[in-house]
Amino acid sequence: MINKNLHATDAAVADVQDGATIMIGGFGPAGQPYALLEALVRHRPRNLTLISNNAGNGDSGLAALLKADCVGKIICSFPRQTDSWIFDDLYRRGRIELELVPQGTLVARIQAAGCGYGGIYTPTGFGTELAAGKETREINGRQYVLEMPLRADFALIEAERGDSWGNLVYRKAARNFGPIMAMAAACTVAEVHFLASPGELDPEAVVTPGIFVQRVVVTDHRTTPLLT
Template sequence: MIDKQVATAADAVADIQDGSTVMIGGFGTAGMPDQLIEALIARGAGNLTIINNNAGNGEAGVAALIREGRVKKIICSFPRQSDSHHFDARYRADEIELELVPQGNLAARIQAAGAGLGAIFTPTGYGTSLAEGKETREIDGVNYVLEYPIRAEFGLIKAYRGDRWGNLVYRKTARNFGPIIAMAARTTIVQVDEVVPLGSLDPETVVTPGIFVQRVVGIPAATTNKRG
């Protein structure tokens, strides 16, 4: 019997080790898997490479990982906003490495990993410092930059509902990067507001099929910050 449920968030992240590469879903705070991140902090793993849309907000989520000094490098598209003070302080102190990737390229490179592509050509970044040292090519009169897929050993995402096979549905904009992270990570770990009986999800609403999910942990919405 296929059952990908784990009892707790701590169990779900128990094999994330020092030096791991971890993709984390969320667009700002929407769809951020806060309880999985809290469990990862408690786990004690450090020297992590984190892939996320931004570099943390306030004191929770990715910001908390950075605050605790667990992040060696962050790959993101939007590293500075008004409440990204933990990233800002560590970056100025040369305590964290940043790889800046335009948002569309970030999504496309994660998608490329999930689709098994070797590389993609994108016009975004051509003629800027982000293209320095990279192969470029003109195709049908448009200049492109060669970019490589972004993969990770682990993906932490949040969904609205899931079943024991790992089929997932999302809540509105909380969906954001979750589906493509699930495809690109070697081990995808999902926190869901509710684990529902097998067969109760309308197949037409399933965005991430269970083949892309390895672990599911149910964390009722009442115990979360309700950010999706």
């Protein structure tokens, strides 16, 4: 079996090129791959397209990547929050492009890519500006909008445990977008807090099989504190 464990986050993102499309896991801070994002900031690719749930929190993680002027476009559901001042500033100055996608549609489009579908029909957004220029059709008396799959060159995700084969186990809500993003990217990089030996993980607990993961790196950057 291939050993997918890398010993440094910088090596894990070293081949991310200018103009790449990258999926970033996380529901706000929960499940966000902070260590990989810090490495990406050091690498400094330009004109990235990001696919994520939101547009960053505070000054770290995803927000730091935006602040480093690495991102040309972001596709997300929740670009504005009380602590999204970096995105707000970039957007108001015309320094970043936004594609706003309803959260359910965002999930479905990512899933469509992972499953190999050519697109999905959804009633969400019909009759609004979100449907402008898109194909629509009536199905069983209801109007639907055709949405295209969302694919990426890389997916950066966080998991609680992984093994050198790439099998991943998540912790509670930190799972969020990780499993579907892993399926929709050409190269999935997972940062994990614990590295298990091959065969040590309970197969019943594995959510993302190693076939969808190309690189695993161990970090001590925890975004979801353990309960005591």
